[in-house]
Amino acid sequence: MAKIRHRRDARDRGWLRDRGGAADSSEVRSAVLRFLAIGVITLGAVLIPVYAWIHGQAEHRALAEAILRTHQLADFTVGPLLDRDVLAGDASAISRVDAGLRPWMADGSLVRVKIWSGDGKILYSDSADLIGDTYPLPAWSPDLLSGGREHAWLGQPNGLDTVNEAAAGELVEINVRATDAAGWPVIFEAYFDDEAVQDAQSRLMLDVLPVLVVSLVVLQLAQLIPAIGLARRIQAGQTSRRRLVQHAIVASDFERRRIARELHDEVIQDLAGLSYALEAEERHGANERRALTGQARGILLRNLRTLRAITTELYPPDLERLGLNEALRRLLDHVADTGIVVHSELSPDVPSDKDRIAVLYRVAREALANVVKHSRASVVDLVITGDAVTTSLSIRDNGRGFDPAAAAPGGHLGLRIMRDTVQMTEGSLSITSAVGEGTTVLVRIRRA
Template identity: 55%
Template sequence: MSRPAAKPSSLEKTRSTERSEVRAAVGRFLAVGIVAMVFVAVPAALWVRELSERNAMDNAIQHAQRLADYSVGPLLSDAVLAGDPGSTRRLDDRLAPRISDGSIVRVKVWDPSGRIVYSDLPDLVGQVFTLPTWTPELLAGGKGRATLGLQNDPGDENETEAGELVEVYVRATSASGDPLIFEAYFNDDAVRDEQSALVVGLIPAFLLSLGALQLAQLFPAVQLARRIQGHQSTKRQLLQHAIDASDLERQRIARDLHDDVIQDLAGLSYALEAEERHSAPENRALFSQATAILQKNVQTLRAMTTELYPPDLEELGLPAALARLTAPLIEQGIDVKLHVPADCDIDRDRAAMFYRVAREVLANTLKHARAGVLELTLMQDDDRTILLIHDNGCGFDLSAEAPDNHLGLRIMRDTIQVAGGSLEVRSWMGGGTSVMATLDRVAPARVR
């Protein structure tokens, strides 16, 4: 007969939860690192692309300058500049292979007045256009210019349908030494190929470097997460020991009061009653008053022992324990509305925390709130359990320094926060007070 599987202990649950928290922290670190890599890689890729485009433009200028200096310029004779028929045959033959293979789309040579003195399209020769404002600088020996884009300027009607082209202007010199402007249009494939080659060559190395940096930071991040988790676990354990010690001290004080002080006072009360019956008539009123004071003090001390030492929540359950806490308020004439499900699913640790919160709140309500109505609600869903307590008493100023009677709630807030929950207090002067305590359904640590 097989044995049922043993339920994991509280310590095992805590350790499992801590490991999950470390994994979650490392996962968040990796996610943030990946997002950072994307944010860094995208601008870097754009920068590399722009850099490669500028480099390709510089190469196009150099190519066009060599073409103007060594292939076109020496053949620009005075006859070509004068437009004599048949004088451009040698130029046409020299440029024909480059134009036929697509490396050059169009060639134009301008004189300083804006007249086209040579083009691979004979119809353009002799036409005059307005030159750009920077052409005097270029004619004076300035650096050539190159642009990449669609050709929509006047005189570019024949290149409009060719798509994006690299347009280059460089200075040329005729055979007789006259300065001219050499304009060439190149296919953009070379520029795009150079951009792609540079991006493909640099971006992977860049990403690998970022990835290596991320991995190098991962191990210290894991160690740091574990160290922080260890500190949190130690803090929880110290808090648990403090709460356990507080419970033991409460139990000891309650036992001492019950076994010693209350018994002695009760015995003294009985003695006074007996003395009252045998005393002179003029002394009986005094004995009666003293007996009444003693009996009232005994009742107060017994109420204190019940408040100091909580009931056995495992035996009574949280609903019955909360109902017992409201009994003193009902005796004082406060209308208590209790909304607690009889079958609430809550473990001993969280039930004890909710019980302590309710005990502090109800004690403050009874002593200071001067309330007529108090409503206590316990709610649960799939993720969390909520305890909500509201009264219609006098309230207090939250912005002021916490009075001594609210220190218990401050301690409970710290306790619940360490356990992964929250405690929120809202109060309005003359408008009552609301306290809401929230804990996850699965407690991250054992805090009884």
């Protein structure tokens, strides 16, 4: 007799209540929520770059307007007043320029004005303390003085000549080419409040974003209705499939019981009667036929034992009466009778739902039958574990294994059928194997 060991591992866990039919509606609800979540993420993924684009476009437009305004100021207001007296620092001449700028600066949008010579000297500024100071010019200054492109920038002033402007926060800095009264090129620098940029951004946002958001929301809602319908159809298909599998299992059990009854009541009884007749013939028959009669009786008795074992497999035990652990112990006893060493960890804290108990028993029976018939294993381990959510059954052998990617060997068809049975109880069944490394069957089902 092979060695068999049962190690009991009791666990006190709480069980989840099986929602039954409510699980189907929960699947639809989950699918709809996932669709809505994806829609929100998509909406955000679209709006973020659109917002960045609007922000950039508004800034570009505001800077273009500021450049145009600066040109008007330099060409028509200040430029004609830049005569020799202003360049010489005459106070009355500078006052005339101040008077010309005063209407532009009255509303606060124009913060500062500076006029630079080509050598970095401030020829004029509305801040009189800067007039006559010299600072290094930026690298783009020569190109601007020779008729190049204007320079526009939005940010916090941080140059040596911008100490007075730094307290104003972010400003729009515009540099354009101008000419003094004598026609000499100078750099006209103007600082504007950034409110114009913010206003342009706000206007563009109000023009574009509401239409875009409404369009995307309508699109998502238009897709939601068919998505719900599709989820319901998929759920209905899954429900129908589970019912078909359940009916197939019930029909299979019924047919197993019918065949077992017919074998027991007809064939086994007739063969048992024949064995008695052969025994009588062996005892009282002619001496020359006793050896042959005994041999025939031995073959008949072996076949009777085989048929009784088949009948036992066909007619499963009363699981509600025995309990899952006891039923599994009987299965393991039959495996141990074949010479395979059996190790087990059985927990008394197993599912109470009869359907789930039946599923675990069927998988164990099928897997252990495959171990005996096909695996050529010397050791098999059966372990039941559980937590508050799931119950797991693991059956692992050290047999020859097989390649899961190749066609499944004979006997594994039953496990493929059992996969559907397990899924019917919101569970999963996996078969892990490799040639020469044994096979592991793992089933997980939700607690009832």
